[in-house]
Amino acid sequence: MQQLLQRIAWLPFVAAAAILFYAARDLPTMADPNAPASTHVSPRYIESALEETGASNMVTAVLADYRAYDTLGETVVILTAGLACLLVLGAFTPARSGPTEKEAMPYEFGSDIVDATSRLLIPFIILFALYVVVHGHTSPGGGFQGGAICAAAIILVRLVRGRAPGLKLLPTYTVAIGSIGVLVYTGTGLVSLFFEKNFLDYSGLPLPFHGGHLREMGSLSVETGVFITVTAVMVLIFDVLTMGSEE
Amino acid sequence: MEAETLSVVNYWLAASLFLIGLYGILARPHLVRKLMAMNILQVAVIVFFIILGYKSDATPPIVRQGDETPIARNYINPLPHTLMLTAIVVSVSTTGVALALLIRIHRRFGTLDESELIEKLK
Amino acid sequence: MIAPIVTLFLMMMVLCAIAALQVSDLLGAVVIFGAFSFFSAIFFTLLGALDVAFTEAAIGAAITTVFFVSAIYRTHRKVT
Numbered sequence: 243m244q245q246l247l248q249r250i251a252w253l254p255f256v257a258a259a260a261i262l263f264y265a266a267r268d269l270p271t272m273a274d275p276n277a278p279a280s281t282h283v284s285p286r287y288i289e290s291a292l293e294e295t296g297a298s299n300m301v302t303a304v305l306a307d308y309r310a311y312d313t314l315g316e317t318v319v320i321l322t323a324g325l326a327c328l329l330v331l332g333a334f335t336p337a338r339s340g341p342t343e344k345e346a347m348p349y350e351f352g353s354d355i356v357d358a359t360s361r362l363l364i365p366f367i368i369l370f371a372l373y374v375v376v377h378g379h380t381s382p383g384g385g386f387q388g389g390a391i392c393a394a395a396i397i398l399v400r401l402v403r404g405r406a407p408g409l410k411l412l413p414t415y416t417v418a419i420g421s422i423g424v425l426v427y428t429g430t431g432l433v434s435l436f437f438e439k440n441f442l443d444y445s446g447l448p449l450p451f452h453g454g455h456l457r458e459m460g461s462l463s464v465e466t467g468v469f470i471t472v473t474a475v476m477v478l479i480f481d482v483l484t485m486g487s488e489e
Numbered sequence: 490m491e492a493e494t495l496s497v498v499n500y501w502l503a504a505s506l507f508l509i510g511l512y513g514i515l516a517r518p519h520l521v522r523k524l525m526a527m528n529i530l531q532v533a534v535i536v537f538f539i540i541l542g543y544k545s546d547a548t549p550p551i552v553r554q555g556d557e558t559p560i561a562r563n564y565i566n567p568l569p570h571t572l573m574l575t576a577i578v579v580s581v582s583t584t585g586v587a588l589a590l591l592i593r594i595h596r597r598f599g600t601l602d603e604s605e606l607i608e609k610l611k
Numbered sequence: 612m613i614a615p616i617v618t619l620f621l622m623m624m625v626l627c628a629i630a631a632l633q634v635s636d637l638l639g640a641v642v643i644f645g646a647f648s649f650f651s652a653i654f655f656t657l658l659g660a661l662d663v664a665f666t667e668a669a670i671g672a673a674i675t676t677v678f679f680v681s682a683i684y685r686t687h688r689k690v691t
């Protein structure tokens with residue numbers, strides 16, 4: 243049975259190849275401004291994003307304002323993935339919520355040059371991550387990118403110094419921090435619900451701004467929630483993957 | 490004519506990235522390699538979406554200083570960018586879960602090779 | 612004209628993908644996979660998708676590679 247399956251494995255491959263290569267000729271020409279993908283919903287976003295949401299980066303405007311439900315779903319998916327990692331590797335029993343001395347990170351570099359360089363770089367990396375989040379409305383960036391950069395900085399600390407000395411975050415705490423991110427996101431939506439607007443409609447927030455500025459502040463708060471969740475979950479997955487095994 | 494040929498070539502290259510990923514998932518025996526092939530397949534889909542959103546003679550979707558009334562013709566379509574940005578972040582989360590499962594499988598069976606695993610499961 | 616450069620980078624991505632699936636050492640394959648992610652980030656920049664390129668460079672090239680390396684360290688670096 244298994245040999246038969248291995249022998250006919252090329253069939254779906256060839257079928258997919260034929261379909262894809264044949265269909266490529268019927269797709270719209272690349273860079274055509276009148277292609278269907280560019281004429282239906284996106285002109286609405288491009289022409290009114292700055293006026294309505296106050297964000298000159300349209301990607302952030304669509305991500306955090308027009309399609310905020312989508313992003314809420316993504317954030318919950320990321321948190322769920324972190325929890326799934328923790329449960330699969332069995333690290334969340336109370337007896338082993340933290341690493342013991344023996345289980346500390348297996349790869350410390352122990353090099354003075356790497357140590358000094360990373361010590362110099364890490365504050366700037368974290369500062370850049372915060373800049374990317376806060377400035378995401380007028381330049382490329384946002385919660386996802388900032389969270390990834392901040393997580394990369396924390397992972398760099400772990401790689402260079404081992405787990406014990408720097409930024410001591412046990413999986414129990416990272417799960418809690420990630421949940422706080424989702425809570426900030428949902429809380430922003432619920433506040434506007436409380437002030438007689440729709441869920442995640444930022445024009446109902448009780449802040450001393452008007453129009454586009456108010457919605458900009460709302461999406462900034464949402465981006466902060468995304469930032470917290472992404473940072474916490476990336477660090478959590480790295481911790482779980484490198485945590486020592488029982489044997 | 491030139492532009493049309495090039496665009497078909499680009500679509501074919503994106504399709505061959507997809508097919509390389511499919512081949513890796515179907516035919517490579519090691520599970521880590523299969524996971525890498527799955528990531529390549531995801532990047533192929535992202536590349537396809539980004540190609541669809543591109544417009545000639547347009548700037549990236551950030552409103553220029555002093556442009557009070559943006560016209561859709563002058564900016565690249567931001568919608569595929571948004572969708573693919575979240576897709577990348579979700580793909581790294583699924584990769585993390587898959588790696589956790591692989592470590593679990595290795596702890597239980599001591600191997601990550603597909604045929605050996607099927608042998609041991611019998 | 613930018614179009615031939617775009618095609619060139621797509622070809623580089625295809626080459627890196629083939630190499631990542633064929634190299635016998637798993638750690639080498641992971642490093643080539645990181646190079647693949649960087650090429651795709653440059654490709655996205657050329658097509659004006661700055662946010663996607665930013666995300667791909669931070670997540671695809673850095674964090675995914677670190678995850679793969681730590682998982683391979685935890686299992687074994689077997690040659691297939």
